Amino acid sequence: MKGIWWKTTGVVFVFYSLIGGLLFKVPELPILNESIRNIHFHVTMWFAMIALFSYGFYSSIRYLATGAEKWDIASVESNNTGIFFGVLGLVTGMIWAKFTWGEPWPSDPKLNSSAIAMLVYLAYLVLRGSIDEDQKRGRISAVYNIFAYPIMIALLFVLPRMTDSLHPGNGGNPGFSSYDLDSRLRVVFYPAVLGWILIGVWIMQIRVRIKKIANTR
Template identity: 60%
Template sequence: MKKSWWKILGLVMVAISIVAGLLGPVPVLPILHETIRNIYFHVPMWFAMIILYLISVIYSIKYLNSGKVEHDLMAVEAVNTGIIFCAMGLCTGMLWANITWGEPWPNDPKLNGSAIATLMYLAYLVLRNALEEEQKRAKISAIYNIFAFPVMVVLLYILPKMTDSLHPGSGGNGTFSDLDMNDQIRPIFYTAVIGWILIGTWICSLRYRMRLIELKRNQID
């Protein structure tokens, strides 16, 4: 139980954010109206994804320094889990865009950047499956992963701020903090962010442990 406190905390925080996100009070806003509730679901997915990709980069660096297969397994499972949150972020974002902007995928630099970043990490997984020799696969994918992370940050957070974008905080638009975040939203929003990050880390750790079991079983066979 002592080792599982953060998992329980994550479940509780996500449960609170879901209930409060669906039933709690929200400010009356033009255009957004009740869709502002999606801030509890869409944005935390991206926070969790970024943290998981960052974990993956850290373990890719560790692998290049140590050569330990465990570090490589953690790196790839962090990406595998991050892709799940990326997909949920894209789906909730497309739903929100369809209601707010009139189409699920308008020509927006942040949306296009997110599509490129997603393909980039899917290419990382394809690269791993294309290489059979374990050490070569681990080294090449680790190097790819280290370079992919800063490119993803540029695509999602830097380029949209340098051009016109529909998203808050980009292209001269105000941020959610400026426009929509108030005492009704802010506590639930940060609860959702922390909760989903904890859940994402938990899923990653479970996938990692499963891979370790498979590795040990293969070594025995």
């Protein structure tokens, strides 16, 4: 198997984060209690999503520069996989919110922004669906992707920081580092982030291969 090293690393890290995330000691905090373990499963999804969307953005630029079909496939499949991780991030976040904030979807800038960011990428898929010609579809969707990516970044990382928010790391709230005074979370969290990014890349690669086979048939 090609790239067996990083693929094994991804699998090992994800399993380590499953076991470590559920069993290791965590800081005892009011309200959060044991639900703080979700940090290894919720936040990592967004890291994987951003990594995949960024690769999709890069591939779109490469597609416009070279016109090679492989970049078009790479960009659409990394966006597809990114959307999948985004949905997982929303779901894990809603479960967490149910237990800490009392309801799965409080009206909060961070939550609304992430939902809109998902809409941007779903619109990208609709746009692709509406064009039949391959090259035209590749070019126009690449243009939209490059246009949408900075707006997604602004939505997720700039706008929520400017208003009051329940979400950690936003609206003057401290981020996760303040909960982790003795680095007990970090030993699981960082491998988990890396593991999920690698798994995401792997899924994306497999999807790219399936697409390539489907195209040659």
